[in-house]
Amino acid sequence: MLSAVSTEPVLVLVSAPTEGEPVAGPGFALADPTVPHLDVNDLGAVRGDGVFETIGVIDGHPQALDAHLLRFARSAAQLELPAPRLDVWREAVLAAVEAARSAGTLAAEAGAKTVLTRGVEGTGVATGWVRLSAAPDMSTARRDGVRVITLDRGFPADVAQRAPWLLQGAKTLSYAINMAALRHARSRDADDVIFVSSDGAVLEGPTANVLVRIGDEVITPPTDQAILAGTTQARAFDFFAGRGLRTSERRLGVAELADADGLWLTSSVRLVVPVTTLDGVACAVDADLTEGLLRHLRTVTD
Amino acid sequence: MLSAVSTEPVLVLVSAPTEGEPVAGPGFALADPTVPHLDVNDLGAVRGDGVFETIGVIDGHPQALDAHLLRFARSAAQLELPAPRLDVWREAVLAAVEAARSAGTLAAEAGAKTVLTRGVEGTGVATGWVRLSAAPDMSTARRDGVRVITLDRGFPADVAQRAPWLLQGAKTLSYAINMAALRHARSRDADDVIFVSSDGAVLEGPTANVLVRIGDEVITPPTDQAILAGTTQARAFDFFAGRGLRTSERRLGVAELADADGLWLTSSVRLVVPVTTLDGVACAVDADLTEGLLRHLRTVTD
Structure with a gap:
C-alpha cells in the first residue's frame, strides 16, 4: 500500500486523442494543472459534447483500464466522434500515474478521468486530457x-x-x-x-x-x-x-x-x-x- | 446597417457572475479570445453543469436582452446555481458589442453567448463569460x-x-x-x-x-x-x-x-x-x- 498522501492533481494533455489528429511523439504531454488549458468555445464546455471515463487507481494500478477504454470508444462512437486512439490514451493514463508516483504524491486511492471533446467549434480538432487526482475519503x-x-x-x-x-x-x-x-x-x-x-x-x-x-x-x-x-x-x-x-x-x-x-x-x-x-x-x-x-x-x- | 465585415470574436470574462462572487470594478473584463481561459476541471466542461443564452446582435443591438437575461436567471435557478448578477451580465454583453464596434469589426448580424458554469470543482466559485462572434450566413x-x-x-x-x-x-x-x-x-x-x-x-x-x-x-x-x-x-x-x-x-x-x-x-x-x-x-x-x-x-x- 502506498502511504496516505493526498495525490496532487496531475494533468496530461492528449494532442492526438482520435484518429482525426496526427500523432507527434507519444501523442500526449504532461501539463501544469493549475493554469487554464481549455478554450471557452470548446464544444465540451459549451455543449457538453464529449465523453469521459473515470478510472479507479488503486495502489498505483489503474483498475479495469482496458474495459474503461473500450467503453470510452463505444461512447465516442455513439456521439459519432472520431475513434479515440486507445493506445495513446492507455499510455497517457499510465504516464499520469507514473508522474504522481515519481513525485511521491500518489495516494493509495486515486481517480484518473479521461475526457474527449469534439474540440473548439469550427476547428474539427478534438480535445483530450487525462486528469489524475486523489479519491475523496469514502470510508x-x-x-x-x-x-x-x-x-x-x-x-x-x-x-x-x-x-x-x-x-x-x-x-x-x-x-x-x-x-x-x-x-x-x-x-x-x-x-x-x-x-x-x-x-x-x-x-x-x-x-x-x-x-x-x-x-x-x-x-x-x-x-x-x-x-x-x-x-x-x-x-x-x-x-x-x-x-x-x-x-x-x-x-x-x-x-x-x-x-x-x-x-x-x-x-x-x-x-x-x-x-x-x-x-x-x-x-x-x-x-x-x-x-x-x-x-x-x-x-x-x- | 453595419458593413458586411465578419465579427472577430470578442471575449469578456465575468469575474462576478453570481451573487456568490464579490464584485470588483464592473465585475467583468475583456480578455484575449485566442488563448485558453478554462480549467479542465471546470464543471461546465466535465459535467455540462451550467447554463447559457445566445443573444442575436443586429446592427449592434442585442435583441431581447432583458428577456434573455431573465431566462438565463430562470435556467440558473433550475440548476440551483447562485443567482446571476443580471446587471453585470447586461453590461458585459454591451461591452463585448462596444469592443467589436470600436475595433470596426462588428458585422451586421452577430451572436453573443453568455455562459455561466458551476465553476472549478471544489472551489464553489462560478465561472462566467460572454463571447461575441459573427453569425454564420443564414440567407x-x-x-x-x-x-x-x-x-x-x-x-x-x-x-x-x-x-x-x-x-x-x-x-x-x-x-x-x-x-x-x-x-x-x-x-x-x-x-x-x-x-x-x-x-x-x-x-x-x-x-x-x-x-x-x-x-x-x-x-x-x-x-x-x-x-x-x-x-x-x-x-x-x-x-x-x-x-x-x-x-x-x-x-x-x-x-x-x-x-x-x-x-x-x-x-x-x-x-x-x-x-x-x-x-x-x-x-x-x-x-x-x-x-x-x-x-x-x-x-x-x-
Whole structure:
C-alpha cells in the first residue's frame, strides 16, 4: 500500500486523442494543472459534447483500464466522434500515474478521468486530457452505507434502441441531469439515487451501477436498457460468482428491490457502497458480503 | 446597417457572475479570445453543469436582452446555481458589442453567448463569460427554408412538472442530445429537427422554437411542456398579432402539423426559417408572411 498522501492533481494533455489528429511523439504531454488549458468555445464546455471515463487507481494500478477504454470508444462512437486512439490514451493514463508516483504524491486511492471533446467549434480538432487526482475519503459511505431514493428517469427502458439520438448508454459530458438528481436526493435527506424508467424498470445511479442480491442470485439491470455497462459491476460479478452466487443481467422491476437481501451501488472510485435505506425504508444489509466485495475490488488487479 | 465585415470574436470574462462572487470594478473584463481561459476541471466542461443564452446582435443591438437575461436567471435557478448578477451580465454583453464596434469589426448580424458554469470543482466559485462572434450566413436557409424531421424526445409532455431533476425547460450546457439529434437529421438528408413528446405533443427544435399557422391562428407549444420559452418566438407573436392573426400557446398534436398553413423554426441568431418538408412531405410555405416576419425580427429592436 502506498502511504496516505493526498495525490496532487496531475494533468496530461492528449494532442492526438482520435484518429482525426496526427500523432507527434507519444501523442500526449504532461501539463501544469493549475493554469487554464481549455478554450471557452470548446464544444465540451459549451455543449457538453464529449465523453469521459473515470478510472479507479488503486495502489498505483489503474483498475479495469482496458474495459474503461473500450467503453470510452463505444461512447465516442455513439456521439459519432472520431475513434479515440486507445493506445495513446492507455499510455497517457499510465504516464499520469507514473508522474504522481515519481513525485511521491500518489495516494493509495486515486481517480484518473479521461475526457474527449469534439474540440473548439469550427476547428474539427478534438480535445483530450487525462486528469489524475486523489479519491475523496469514502470510508464512511463504504462502512455505513448510503440512503437512496428512486427517481423517475422519464424514459421507457427500451429508449436506447428506438431513439439512439438520446445517447442513453453513452457516458457523455452532458451530466447536468445526473448532478441535479444528486442535489435532489440531498434535499430529501438522502445520499444517492437509483433511476427508474417510466415503465418501472430499475436502471442505474447517476454515477453508479445497481447490484441486487435476492436469495442466491445477484442481479444487475441489462445494458440493453438505457444504462452504462459497469466496469466495477463486472468485477463485482467475478467476486459473487467466486462466492457461489448466481449472477445475472436481467430486467428488475422496482418492486423487486423491496425483497432484496442486499443492495449495492458500484462505481470506479467509490467501488462499492451498501444501500441502507431505499425511499426511507430500511434495506437488508449483508455486512460480510459487502466487506468481502470491497476487499476484492481493492486488492484484485486487472 | 453595419458593413458586411465578419465579427472577430470578442471575449469578456465575468469575474462576478453570481451573487456568490464579490464584485470588483464592473465585475467583468475583456480578455484575449485566442488563448485558453478554462480549467479542465471546470464543471461546465466535465459535467455540462451550467447554463447559457445566445443573444442575436443586429446592427449592434442585442435583441431581447432583458428577456434573455431573465431566462438565463430562470435556467440558473433550475440548476440551483447562485443567482446571476443580471446587471453585470447586461453590461458585459454591451461591452463585448462596444469592443467589436470600436475595433470596426462588428458585422451586421452577430451572436453573443453568455455562459455561466458551476465553476472549478471544489472551489464553489462560478465561472462566467460572454463571447461575441459573427453569425454564420443564414440567407439560404431563411429564403429557401429547411427540411425537418420529427424525433421522439423520449419524455411525456408533462415531465417538467413531475420530474424537475430532469431539468427540462432549462437551457443547460448539457446539449449533447440536441447536437446528436441534429446529426441524426443530417444522416437522414434533413436540416433540422422538431422534437415530439412520447405522448405525441409537438415540443421544440434542438436549438429553436416551433411556430405553426393554421388558418388565422399562430400556435406555439406551451412552456409548461418540457420546452424553453422562446425569446424570438415572443417577438414573432408581436408581428403576427400586428397582421391580425390570433396567437396562442397550446398543446399541438404532431398530426396537426400536417394541416399547417405555415410552419417555422425561430431562434435568436437564425431568427426564422420556414419548414419546407416535414418527415419528407412538403409543407405549405407562406413566403410573404415569412419575409415580413424576418424583416420584423431584423429591424424592430427591443
